[in-house]
Amino acid sequence: MTIPEPAGPDLAGVHAAWLPPEAFRAIGSRHTLVFGEGGLVGTVHDEVARACARYGGRVRRAEAGPYDLVLALTAGEPLPEAAAEVRPAEAVGDEGYVIARRDGVTVVLADGPAGLLYGLFHVVRLGERAFAGERRAEHHRPATRRRMLDHWDNVDVHPVMGQVERGYAGGSIFWRDGAPRGDLARVRAYARLLAACGVNAISVNNVNVHATEARLLTDRLGDVAAIADVLRPYGIRVHLSVSFASPVAVGGLPTADPLDEDVRKWWTGVTGRVYETIPDFGGYVVKADSEGQPGPFAYGRDHADGANLLAEALAPYDGVVHWRAFVYNHRQDWRDRSTDRARAAYDHFAPLDGRFRDNVILQVKHGPIDFQPREPVSPVIAAMPATRLAVELQVTQEYTGQQRHVCYLAPMWREVLGFRPWGPGGAAVADVIGGGDLVGVSNVGDDPYWTGHPLAQANLYAFGRLAWEPRLDPAAVLDEWIDLTFAPVANGDVERSRHTLHAVMDDSWRTYERYTAPLGVGFMVRPGHHYGPDVDGYEYTPWGTYHFADRDGVGVDRTRATGTGFTGQYPPPWSEVYESLAGCPDELLLFFHHVPYGHVLRSGSTVIQHIYDTHFAGAEQVIEARRRWEEAAGLFDPSLHARVKDLLDEQVRCAQEWRDQVNAYFFRKSGVPDAHGRRIP
Numbered sequence: 001m002t003i004p005e006p007a008g009p010d011l012a013g014v015h016a017a018w019l020p021p022e023a024f025r026a027i028g029s030r031h032t033l034v035f036g037e038g039g040l041v042g043t044v045h046d047e048v049a050r051a052c053a054r055y056g057g058r059v060r061r062a063e064a065g066p067y068d069l070v071l072a073l074t075a076g077e078p079l080p081e082a083a084a085e086v087r088p089a090e091a092v093g094d095e096g097y098v099i100a101r102r103d104g105v106t107v108v109l110a111d112g113p114a115g116l117l118y119g120l121f122h123v124v125r126l127g128e129r130a131f132a133g134e135r136r137a138e139h140h141r142p143a144t145r146r147r148m149l150d151h152w153d154n155v156d157v158h159p160v161m162g163q164v165e166r167g168y169a170g171g172s173i174f175w176r177d178g179a180p181r182g183d184l185a186r187v188r189a190y191a192r193l194l195a196a197c198g199v200n201a202i203s204v205n206n207v208n209v210h211a212t213e214a215r216l217l218t219d220r221l222g223d224v225a226a227i228a229d230v231l232r233p234y235g236i237r238v239h240l241s242v243s244f245a246s247p248v249a250v251g252g253l254p255t256a257d258p259l260d261e262d263v264r265k266w267w268t269g270v271t272g273r274v275y276e277t278i279p280d281f282g283g284y285v286v287k288a289d290s291e292g293q294p295g296p297f298a299y300g301r302d303h304a305d306g307a308n309l310l311a312e313a314l315a316p317y318d319g320v321v322h323w324r325a326f327v328y329n330h331r332q333d334w335r336d337r338s339t340d341r342a343r344a345a346y347d348h349f350a351p352l353d354g355r356f357r358d359n360v361i362l363q364v365k366h367g368p369i370d371f372q373p374r375e376p377v378s379p380v381i382a383a384m385p386a387t388r389l390a391v392e393l394q395v396t397q398e399y400t401g402q403q404r405h406v407c408y409l410a411p412m413w414r415e416v417l418g419f420r421p422w423g424p425g426g427a428a429v430a431d432v433i434g435g436g437d438l439v440g441v442s443n444v445g446d447d448p449y450w451t452g453h454p455l456a457q458a459n460l461y462a463f464g465r466l467a468w469e470p471r472l473d474p475a476a477v478l479d480e481w482i483d484l485t486f487a488p489v490a491n492g493d494v495e496r497s498r499h500t501l502h503a504v505m506d507d508s509w510r511t512y513e514r515y516t517a518p519l520g521v522g523f524m525v526r527p528g529h530h531y532g533p534d535v536d537g538y539e540y541t542p543w544g545t546y547h548f549a550d551r552d553g554v555g556v557d558r559t560r561a562t563g564t565g566f567t568g569q570y571p572p573p574w575s576e577v578y579e580s581l582a583g584c585p586d587e588l589l590l591f592f593h594h595v596p597y598g599h600v601l602r603s604g605s606t607v608i609q610h611i612y613d614t615h616f617a618g619a620e621q622v623i624e625a626r627r628r629w630e631e632a633a634g635l636f637d638p639s640l641h642a643r644v645k646d647l648l649d650e651q652v653r654c655a656q657e658w659r660d661q662v663n664a665y666f667f668r669k670s671g672v673p674d675a676h677g678r679r680i681p
């Protein structure tokens with residue numbers, strides 16, 4: 001198996017992201033042994049060979065040393081001497097590896113070929129450091145079994161949502177105008193980038209499954225198989241979003257009732273054909289009874305009935321069904337204050353705990369509503385001990401600036417993964433999904449920089465790395481990304497580029513939070529496309545009501561005492577902390593409580609003054625980020641620098657619009673002037 005040069009002629013003009021050829025310099029100039037058999041070992045060999053062709057090193061599959069680098073499978077016989085010395089006492093698992101350096105030889109040992117590939121990319125990350133001094137054996141294993149990206153890509157261009165739903169980076173890399181892209185070189189390069197940060201599963205079509213996309217399961221399965229072939233050499237499995245109504249939509253049956261015998265047979269037959277075509281197929285992703293998608297409710301069945309139907313069909317092949325918990329009433333009456341969208345996932349799913357087959361993975365958005373810049377962690381995560389759970393993050397920046405704003409999301413994800421639903425002594429979210437799945441909605445398209453905003457690449461990279469090791473420090477992940485992406489190709493002063501990127505990115509999520517909806521209240525975005533401010537945009541719509549601002553106060557009362565009772569979905573201590581006005585963390589205050597504008601926060605500021613202060617500060621911080629970036633012209637590739645600069649101009653404009661609309665809105669409602677006398681339009 002030979003892998004074409006990813007940055008070859010077909011990819012001319014596409015940014016190399018975190019794998020510029022120069023990132024392989026340290027490996028490419030050395031002597032390497034790649035020892036073992038299996039498809040992915042071939043990938044490892046080809047990666048090293050390509051680097052050697054560029055930098056003058058040498059790679060062998062057998063033959064006596066000496067070597068600088070040995071990449072070996074533990075099962076190989078006889079194990080090369082350097083590797084035998086660091087052979088671990090216990091197995092490191094299919095995807096794990098050991099890295100060590102002794103007597104001038106760097107060794108990566110893995111039980112399985114995927115582990116060897118991940119070990120190779122570890123060496124790439126270390127660069128020259130991999131070949132210096134001694135290194136005691138370190139064991140690396142992924143914290144999660146599946147590190148998965150969901151693409152919300154449509155095969156057809158959807159009249160409202162376009163080719164990629166909530167996509168901000170151009171068209172799909174898989175599909176174009178109703179057909180697969182013939183040339184999959186871009187997909188191959190994507191797979192390589194993903195393997196380098198640890199991603200091992202992709203779902204290739206939108207969770208909202210329209211007519212053409214439903215056929216991917218049947219007569220267009222070959223298109224999916226072609227993508228699977230390209231992803232396989234990088235250890236990535238393909239999953240497919242399917243419509244619950246497929247038996248009707250593409251199977252010609254009169255019903256999709258999960259308890260109907262013909263429906264069961266249909267899913268069994270179709271799934272068998274999927275596995276004949278794609279033997280390592282991962283499984284199905286399902287959005288059912290959600291925002292208009294069909295589901296089991298139509299037949300008076302529940303979601304355990306629905307999910308188990310598909311799980312049963314997948315079970316003989318070790319396939320899984322990712323069943324999304326994003327189920328809520330999107331046709332509610334804003335006058336009805338008892339309906340609370342935040343409650344919905346728990347109300348639907350917690351009673352079903354224990355009823356799902358063990359190849360059902362309930363996929364839960366990290367917050368109870370919908371990927372807002374600040375939400376509490378979803379209470380579903382603590383409520384279903386007898387169900388396998390995946391947490392879903394949104395890498396695509398639907399509600400966080402749409403890849404026009406710099407918003408490095410790793411600090412938010414780190415908070416989510418580190419949150420302890422049972423309090424300080426209990427397990428963290430990362431432990432709950434440990435050995436399970438972390439899923440992200442991809443932010444990639446056919447844009448030359450992959451992600452529209454070049455700095456949004458860091459979110460994709462960080463997603464993979466945090467899925468592998470949820471305890472990583474976001475600033476350290478950013479450094480890894482900088483070292484791979486920018487250091488090898490830096491125009492001069494690497495440390496200055498690093499300082500600039502940290503200054504612009506480290507706190508960018510909190511900056512975004514400051515100039516948008518305050519104190520966890522959420523939304524306030526323009527309905528439909530969700531970009532830019534519209535304080536009352538959703539307030540009187542059927543989708544949910546989010547702030548309840550009047551002349552006296554703002555926020556949603558979700559307490560048990562006087563509100564929707566949502567706080568009761570948390571175990572203690574959070575059920576008490578969130579219930580209590582005094583105990584509730586400031587950043588979530590308006591998510592849980594309706595308070596007067598003069599309410600004094602834990603910070604000492606009043607709510608209204610906090611709104612003014614954070615909005616002025618957030619907009620200023622974006623201006624400062626732009627200044628730092630402008631100062632760094634010359635340190636970065638000129639076209640990348642220019643693209644980011646243009647986007648920062650837009651971010652400054654948009655942040656000021658947010659500031660002015662939010663401040664003006666609350667000044668007009670409350671009549672309370674800014675304590676510092678700043679101009680509020």
Ligand code: GCU
Binds near residue numbers: 207
């Ligand atoms: C959000 C988003 C939709 C998406 C949905 C989902 O509501 O705006 O475009 O389909 O999430 O996660 O299913």
